[in-house]
Amino acid sequence: MVWFTGLSGSGKSTLAQAVFSQLANRGHRAEILDGDIVRAHLCKGLGFSREDRIENIRRIAFVGNLLARHGVIVLVPVIAPYRAIRAEVRSASHAYMEVYVNAPLNICEQRDPKGLYRRARAGEITNFTGIDDPYEAPDAPDVECQTHVEGVEVCAEKVLQKIALSLRPEVVVSAPSAAAGL
Amino acid sequence: MVWFTGLSGSGKSTLAQAVFSQLANRGHRAEILDGDIVRAHLCKGLGFSREDRIENIRRIAFVGNLLARHGVIVLVPVIAPYRAIRAEVRSASHAYMEVYVNAPLNICEQRDPKGLYRRARAGEITNFTGIDDPYEAPDAPDVECQTHVEGVEVCAEKVLQKIALSLRPEVVVSAPSAAAGL
Numbered sequence: 001m002v003w004f005t006g007l008s009g010s011g012k013s014t015l016a017q018a019v020f021s022q023l024a025n026r027g028h029r030a031e032i033l034d035g036d037i038v039r040a041h042l043c044k045g046l047g048f049s050r051e052d053r054i055e056n057i058r059r060i061a062f063v064g065n066l067l068a069r070h071g072v073i074v075l076v077p078v079i080a081p082y083r084a085i086r087a088e089v090r091s092a093s094h095a096y097m098e099v100y101v102n103a104p105l106n107i108c109e110q111r112d113p114k115g116l117y118r119r120a121r122a123g124e125i126t127n128f129t130g131i132d133d134p135y136e137a138p139d140a141p142d143v144e145c146q147t148h149v150e151g152v153e154v155c156a157e158k159v160l161q162k163i164a165l166s167l168r169p170e171v172v173v174s175a176p177s178a179a180a181g182l
Numbered sequence: 183m184v185w186f187t188g189l190s191g192s193g194k195s196t197l198a199q200a201v202f203s204q205l206a207n208r209g210h211r212a213e214i215l216d217g218d219i220v221r222a223h224l225c226k227g228l229g230f231s232r233e234d235r236i237e238n239i240r241r242i243a244f245v246g247n248l249l250a251r252h253g254v255i256v257l258v259p260v261i262a263p264y265r266a267i268r269a270e271v272r273s274a275s276h277a278y279m280e281v282y283v284n285a286p287l288n289i290c291e292q293r294d295p296k297g298l299y300r301r302a303r304a305g306e307i308t309n310f311t312g313i314d315d316p317y318e319a320p321d322a323p324d325v326e327c328q329t330h331v332e333g334v335e336v337c338a339e340k341v342l343q344k345i346a347l348s349l350r351p352e353v354v355v356s357a358p359s360a361a362a363g364l
Contacts, residue, residue: 041244062223
């Protein structure tokens with residue numbers, strides 16, 4: 001399970017999508033657990049309070065681990081703003097990798113792809129990460145991508161290299177050996 | 183996704199476990215989505231009203247389909263008492279099979295493995311299927327097992343045969359062909 005943590009607008013989903021495409025091209029089983037989809041299907045009724053965010057993250061981790069147990073590489077582009085819950089997910093997971101999608105708040109706010117920063121600044125949304133809810137940056141992420149200075153291909157390649165190092169041999173799709181059948 | 187529907191105490195979990203063991207022995211990827219585990223991890227806060235049961239079933243179906251999409255045979259021993267929600271799950275699923283675990287209410291109540299019928303009769307639990315909440319029996323299940331007259335091995339074999347008929351060829355684990363390499 002590869003968790004992409006970072007501010008809204010930092011590029012988590014874009015990066016996860018790029019990694020997904022590469023994995024699919026290389027014949028791996030992969031799945032993106034997108035925050036919005038999971039909220040719609042598993043977390044109806046949960047809001048954005050600290051308690052609800054934690055419950056949301058626990059549910060995603062539960063489903064992610066179910067999939068990962070069956071050899072699926074699970075990509076999770078979900079803010080997960082608190083150190084404690086990320087540590088809990090790591091310790092509850094068989095294989096967990098943390099990608100810190102790091103872009104400064106002012107850059108994320110300029111991008112504002114969903115118009116959420118504008119709404120948060122206007123007071124239309126509360127408990128918004130980086131504005132009136134904290135983002136606790138990872139101390140020791142497995143990979144860090146600075147999306148304001150590195151392109152998405154470069155970032156994706158860093159993640160893919162780390163995944164390749166973590167994969168158990170039987171999950172790696174390799175070309176048939178030339179010696180087969182001899 | 184194989185859904186085992188039936189009253190509490192009808193033998194859904196026992197049958198799912200027997201099917202799971204056989205599948206695992208034969209080298210298939212399988213997973214049981216047990217109602218209690220799912221309620222603890224995905225449906226905290228949901229009760230047993232009609233609305234909450236339906237939401238619970240939708241979440242299980244969402245996770246089951248995620249797993250099934252990656253070639254996992256998902257066994258779901260969960261009452262799912264209403265025809266309409268079972269029809270919804272069937273139509274939303276790529277591959278769905280319904281096993282009606284059928285034992286008469288009075289037999290289930292005698293078994294009462296979790297003491298729930300006793301508590302429902304005493305009024306300590308409400309919205310209990312078969313007592314004060316309806317169980318709508320399937321009209322056309324893919325498999326029917328009468329657990330009060332058929333043993334668990336016989337029932338499991340019926341389900342396994344139906345699964346084998348439904349599996350796409352690539353999911354079937356077969357012995358290497360003698361012609362390979364010639």
